[in-house]
Amino acid sequence: MNKVYFCEKKSHFLPAGTDVSLASQEAIFAIGKATELFVEVIAKDAYTSALQGKRKTIQRKDVDNAVDAIDEFAFLEGTLD
16 A cells, blocks of 8 residues: 655644644654554555445445444544534
């Protein structure tokens, strides 16, 4: 699977909805890396769900199935409604 990198500066993701106004470059890098890993894991699980449905394209129901199937994604339940 090819890696996907965001072209935007990762520091733009940090201030939204937080009280943090300054962050070190290391913290910004760590948050960016964690985001990349999270997207990679949920995408793989959604793709597995699509393959089980004999499809190659991920649909919203595949993401829903991944969220329902994996306990670590329980905090996402209901967010796509």
